Amino acid sequence: MINDKKLPLVADMRDESAEDIRLVIEPRARTVDAEILMETLFKLTELESRIP
Amino acid sequence: MIDGQGNFGNIDGDNPAAMRYTEARLTEVAQLLIDGIDEDAIDFRPTYDGLENEPLVLPGAFPNLLANGSQGIAVGMATPYRRTMPRSCAMRPLHLIDNPNARSNTLLKYVQGPDFPTGGLIVDSRETIAEAYATGRGSFRVRARWHKEETGRGTYMIVVTENPLAVQKGRLVERLAE
Numbered sequence: 001m002i003n004d005k006k007l008p009l010v011a012d013m014r015d016e017s018a019e020d021i022r023l024v025i026e027p028r029a030r031t032v033d034a035e036i037l038m039e040t041l042f043k044l045t046e047l048e049s050r051i052p
Numbered sequence: 053m054i055d056g057q058g059n060f061g062n063i064d065g066d067n068p069a070a071m072r073y074t075e076a077r078l079t080e081v082a083q084l085l086i087d088g089i090d091e092d093a094i095d096f097r098p099t100y101d102g103l104e105n106e107p108l109v110l111p112g113a114f115p116n117l118l119a120n121g122s123q124g125i126a127v128g129m130a131t132p133y134r135r136t137m138p139r140s141c142a143m144r145p146l147h148l149i150d151n152p153n154a155r156s157n158t159l160l161k162y163v164q165g166p167d168f169p170t171g172g173l174i175v176d177s178r179e180t181i182a183e184a185y186a187t188g189r190g191s192f193r194v195r196a197r198w199h200k201e202e203t204g205r206g207t208y209m210i211v212v213t214e215n216p217l218a219v220q221k222g223r224l225v226e227r228l229a230e
Binding site for chain 1: 200210214225
């Protein structure tokens with residue numbers, strides 16, 4: 001999705017998990033608001049999902 | 053319930069190892085379910101083919117359905133039972149024993165919502181959750197838990213530490229990065 005430019009606010013994402021989960025998301029610019037970035041991610045990805 | 057040794061699968065969705073590579077034993081909680089079964093505490097009846105015996109009722113000393121949940125699939129319908137924190141699922145039966153006619157609202161004092169093994173945050177309102185518990189229908193919107201980490205000179209990065217249940221981490225990263 002990052003390569004398809006569906007997430008214009010995100011520059012990079014990588015998985016640094018070891019024992020614990022640790023997904024690192026880098027914003028495209030320092031001016032990007034973290035809350036807004038996460039809202040778009042929640043909307044477009046499985047970071048938010050509906051569990052029956 | 054089961055204390056395993058070896059590869060039992062992981063959150064990326066990789067499969068567990070074949071059974072010849074793993075070992076397992078019952079935990080104390082699992083042993084509570086069959087506590088006293090060899091002391092003639094309950095009645096047995098033959099199974100459907102008469103080859104073995106099964107308990108008529110198995111009164112477990114641990115509320116396993118509440119704690120571990122369950123899932124039933126039929127034609128055209130399915131019913132998942134969600135897990136609950138062990139402490140609060142012990143309180144609920146205790147309250148029901150004292151007050152058999154307790155309403156779901158009072159029971160919600162002990163159980164505020166399900167407990168997902170992978171963590172995450174429920175973003176539904178308290179009313180929506182109460183409604184789901186009262187009617188037995190509904191679903192929960194679960195979000196990943198995240199925080200901001202400053203990396204100096206005003207730049208930052210976002211770190212996700214818990215993702216919603218049933219979302220395989222490996223697949224999530226794959227889909228996001230592609």
